[in-house]
Amino acid sequence: MPHPVMFDEADPLLARVRTLALAFPGAAEKVSHGRPFFHTKTAFAVYGGAEKDTRVAYPRSLLVKPDAEERRALLSEPRCFVPAYLGPAGWVGVDLTVSGNVPSGGSEDAVDWAEITELLDMSFRVTAPARLVRALDSSPARRRGE
Numbered sequence: 001m002p003h004p005v006m007f008d009e010a011d012p013l014l015a016r017v018r019t020l021a022l023a024f025p026g027a028a029e030k031v032s033h034g035r036p037f038f039h040t041k042t043a044f045a046v047y048g049g050a051e052k053d054t055r056v057a058y059p060r061s062l063l064v065k066p067d068a069e070e071r072r073a074l075l076s077e078p079r080c081f082v083p084a085y086l087g088p089a090g091w092v093g094v095d096l097t098v099s100g101n102v103p104s105g106g107s108e109d110a111v112d113w114a115e116i117t118e119l120l121d122m123s124f125r126v127t128a129p130a131r132l133v134r135a136l137d138s139s140p141a142r143r144r145g146e
Contacts, residue, residue: 003034025135064123
């Protein structure tokens with residue numbers, strides 16, 4: 001039995017995340033467990049999730065796998081959570097409806113997209129094959145700092 005779809009295809013936050021995630025070398029998207037998964041050989045980002053201990057749903061969140069130091073820093077912020085299933089493997093959820101530590105109502109303009117891009121970059125580097133990380137590092141946009 002397939003999982004029900006747990007996202008709104010018309011969600012502007014998802015559209016922005018999708019654009020950012022699919023810009024990475026070799027990145028693709030698939031729907032797994034009812035949510036958009038962005039992946040190369042393995043997943044590097046998931047749109048939407050729930051907190052591990054409380055099962056509180058965060059449908060407009062981004063799940064990423066940061067390095068250990070960044071994970072500790074993120075989890076000290078109220079907008080971040082340990083996601084169910086992926087959390088024990090080092091993943092972190094970032095609620096995109098909270099800007100800094102203040103509820104934003106999910107406005108696309110309230111999201112720090114530079115930070116989200118950095119988190120996607122870090123997660124990609126942690127999970128992607130070395131050849132794709134090299135491709136990222138040698139891309140003209142990367143050399144220009146975009």
